[in-house]
Amino acid sequence: MIVTSPHLVAEEELHRGRPASAAIEVAGLSKTYRSGLVAVNDVTLTVPPGTVLGLLGPNGAGKTTTIKMIAGLIVPTTGRIRLNGFDVARQRSQAVRQIGAVLEGSRNVYWPLSAWQNLLYFGRLKGLRGAEIKPRARQLLTDLDLWGRRDEPVGSYSRGMQQKVAIAAALITDPPIILLDEPTLGLDVEAGRTVKQWISMLAREQGKAVVLTTHQLEVAQQLSDRVAVIRQGRIIADLPTRELLARYAEDRVQVRIAGTLSGTGSLNGTGTLNGTGSLSGVVLPTGATAEADGETTRVTLSSTDTAELYGFLAQLATHGAPLVSVSQVQPDLEEIFVRLIHQEPAE
Amino acid sequence: MSTLALPRTGSPALAVRLVANETRKGLQLLWRRRALTITFVVMHAITFLGFRLLIGGGHIVTPLLAATLPALLAFAVAQTAALQGSGGIAEEINGGTLGQTQLGPASPQLQVLGRLAALTAEGLGAAVLLGVVFILGYGVHYSYRPATLIPAVLTVADGLGYALLITAFTVRVVSIGAITHVFGMAIQFFGGVLVPVSVFPHAVETFTRFLPTTLGVQALNATLAGRSLWTGTLGWLVLHVGVSLALGATVYVRNIRRARREGGL
Numbered sequence: 001m002i003v004t005s006p007h008l009v010a011e012e013e014l015h016r017g018r019p020a021s022a023a024i025e026v027a028g029l030s031k032t033y034r035s036g037l038v039a040v041n042d043v044t045l046t047v048p049p050g051t052v053l054g055l056l057g058p059n060g061a062g063k064t065t066t067i068k069m070i071a072g073l074i075v076p077t078t079g080r081i082r083l084n085g086f087d088v089a090r091q092r093s094q095a096v097r098q099i100g101a102v103l104e105g106s107r108n109v110y111w112p113l114s115a116w117q118n119l120l121y122f123g124r125l126k127g128l129r130g131a132e133i134k135p136r137a138r139q140l141l142t143d144l145d146l147w148g149r150r151d152e153p154v155g156s157y158s159r160g161m162q163q164k165v166a167i168a169a170a171l172i173t174d175p176p177i178i179l180l181d182e183p184t185l186g187l188d189v190e191a192g193r194t195v196k197q198w199i200s201m202l203a204r205e206q207g208k209a210v211v212l213t214t215h216q217l218e219v220a221q222q223l224s225d226r227v228a229v230i231r232q233g234r235i236i237a238d239l240p241t242r243e244l245l246a247r248y249a250e251d252r253v254q255v256r257i258a259g260t261l262s263g264t265g266s267l268n269g270t271g272t273l274n275g276t277g278s279l280s281g282v283v284l285p286t287g288a289t290a291e292a293d294g295e296t297t298r299v300t301l302s303s304t305d306t307a308e309l310y311g312f313l314a315q316l317a318t319h320g321a322p323l324v325s326v327s328q329v330q331p332d333l334e335e336i337f338v339r340l341i342h343q344e345p346a347e
Numbered sequence: 348m349s350t351l352a353l354p355r356t357g358s359p360a361l362a363v364r365l366v367a368n369e370t371r372k373g374l375q376l377l378w379r380r381r382a383l384t385i386t387f388v389v390m391h392a393i394t395f396l397g398f399r400l401l402i403g404g405g406h407i408v409t410p411l412l413a414a415t416l417p418a419l420l421a422f423a424v425a426q427t428a429a430l431q432g433s434g435g436i437a438e439e440i441n442g443g444t445l446g447q448t449q450l451g452p453a454s455p456q457l458q459v460l461g462r463l464a465a466l467t468a469e470g471l472g473a474a475v476l477l478g479v480v481f482i483l484g485y486g487v488h489y490s491y492r493p494a495t496l497i498p499a500v501l502t503v504a505d506g507l508g509y510a511l512l513i514t515a516f517t518v519r520v521v522s523i524g525a526i527t528h529v530f531g532m533a534i535q536f537f538g539g540v541l542v543p544v545s546v547f548p549h550a551v552e553t554f555t556r557f558l559p560t561t562l563g564v565q566a567l568n569a570t571l572a573g574r575s576l577w578t579g580t581l582g583w584l585v586l587h588v589g590v591s592l593a594l595g596a597t598v599y600v601r602n603i604r605r606a607r608r609e610g611g612l
Contacts, residue, residue, distance in 0.1 A: 034609060065610065073446045073612045093357075093452035101450060107442040110372070112379035117372075124368040125451035127361050153379065169447070 022046045023098075023177050023209030024070060029079030030233075031065055039065040041233035043079070047226075049176065050207040052199065054224030054241070056217065056337055062233040063213040064104055067181050070211065072096045083177055097126050100170030104181035104213070108166035111155035115146050115165045118154060122169040133172060140168040144194070160191025167198065178202055178210045184219055192219075199223050221333035229340050237340055241333070248336045252329040253301045253309055258322040260292050282319050285312055296324055304328065365453040369461020376435060377469050383434075384469060387427055388476050395419050398541050411543075413487045417567045418539035420478050421560035424470035425506030426531045431469045432462065432514035433523055440518065446612040455603040459511065459596055466510050471503065489571040498570055501584050502563025508591025509534075509559035515599035518606055539564050562587050
């Protein structure tokens with residue numbers, strides 16, 4: 001059971017009746033520190049409601065600085081940030097109330113205080129009254145399996161539970177924008193899975209705009225509707241995740257066949273499969289490779305030449321080899337990320 | 348979808364609630380860290396007693412104890428608040444919660460008010476504990492008058508101004524722990540905790556008046572001894588309190604803004 005709670009809107013906006021088209025609008029954002037370090041350089045991003053943006057980059061690329069500038073915790077050197085229509089520089093107090101944030105490498109909540117005290121504090125911090133916060137705090141703690149230990153100091157919790165409290169504190173006022181800097185860092189499998197489910201639910205079911213940074217690229221691939229890759233402070237890719245993956249799809253085809261290769265070698269000297277049962281004797285097209293993958297065998301053809309593919313499939317049919325799937329070779333986000341990071345910067 | 352509306356920013360009622368929220372949090376944290384305050388109180392009670400015995404040749408000289416006790420209580424307020432304020436903000440910076448506290452409509456000025464209220468409770472708690480122990484334990488008698496309250500309140504405010512300044516510096520200065528310790532020693536020695544300020548040479552006595560709590564303690568001692576409150580000291584005390592509180596608040600707000608510019612939150 002996951003909490004579905006009211007949407008938080010600043011009263012000013014209710015009166016104004018001007019819903020923002022994009023939850024987060026970042027334009028020409030740069031940050032140069034006094035040391036001369038250019039941490040962020042001309043970043044422009046837009047995140048609509050109900051979208052998870054994966055902001056990816058190597059260490060020191062500028063992810064955290066960008067997140068903190070969006071949260072109003074670092075003042076940009078140039079550029080503009082609007083959160084649900086509120087300008088962070090000029091309408092800071094309204095803008096920051098649109099945000100719930102879990103920041104990287106920090107506790108985010110007061111460890112000496114209990115989970116309950118933390119949620120009440122962070123709710124009141126945004127101007128809500130205790131009576132307004134308590135039902136939501138109860139619901140959040142129940143949904144996150146923390147209700148039974150709500151009065152214990154957060155410092156006594158496990159890492160996963162502490163992170164859940166940080167997430168609950170970020171959500172206590174039901175903000176429309178969630179900033180998550182490494183939210184699954186250091187979590188075990190179960191806690192990580194819970195956090196991922198929540199992130200997905202927040203965007204898909206509750207329509208929140210989520211900005212997520214993580215070094216766990218499989219997490220980013222699972223959750224992000226859109227991926228922005230930042231390197232040396234510059235955005236070098238900003239695309240819907242599917243489109244990014246499609247762009248890097250390779251001109252190779254992978255055929256998966258049920259059955260395993262024999263233990264001592266996948267191919268004989270003539271490019272014929274040495275396998276179990278029906279796989280034995282299947283001749284591979286020129287340049288193709290085969291490798292065992294659990295109970296199946298993966299054959300990768302060196303091109304997308306349909307004649308070659310059909311010929312190979314016909315051969316499989318003749319041998320009675322059970323076909324599992326045929327697909328274009330698709331590198332995962334991690335592989336694409338590494339390629340992007342290492343490619344020469346465009347002039 | 349139903350709507351949970353946030354109250355309008357800038358309303359006085361909201362400001363009061365935001366200050367109260369900071370104060371409440373400060374008191375909750377104080378309660379969790381009460382062992383620290385109790386250790387501070389015990390340590391300074393022992394040091395104070397040790398010096399009284401040393402000066403009295405192995406005996407407690409009650410008039411001397413009575414003359415220096417207000418300074419000890421003022422020092423307890425100032426130093427407890429400074430240590431808790433500085434330690435608290437350092438913990439918040441390292442833990443990342445200081446950044447989280449900036450994600451609300453409260454200005455740094457409002458937050459500093461809330462912090463100050465919590466620091467007051469912490470400092471007064473330590474002072475009351477010490478006061479009760481020595482006044483009851485050694486039968487110290489003062490002539491309490493309503494007028495005593497004025498320098499007492501001003502002395503507490505002066506100590507809080509100092510605590511606020513130390514807290515504000517913590518946002519920027521890494522080695523604030525050592526600086527606080529040195530200041531603490533100076534206040535203890537020159538503020539009349541060990542020996543009354545009046546025993547110092549005139550030049551040193553003049554210097555001590557620039558330190559937190561000294562002027563307040565002089566005014567307090569004067570009223571406790573039955574002398575008039577309206578001496579030249581009171582004016583200087585009011586000025587000292589005003590300057591130290593304004594300086595503390597200004598430095599705090601500036602340092603938070605600077606941390607925002609330089610990525611220190």
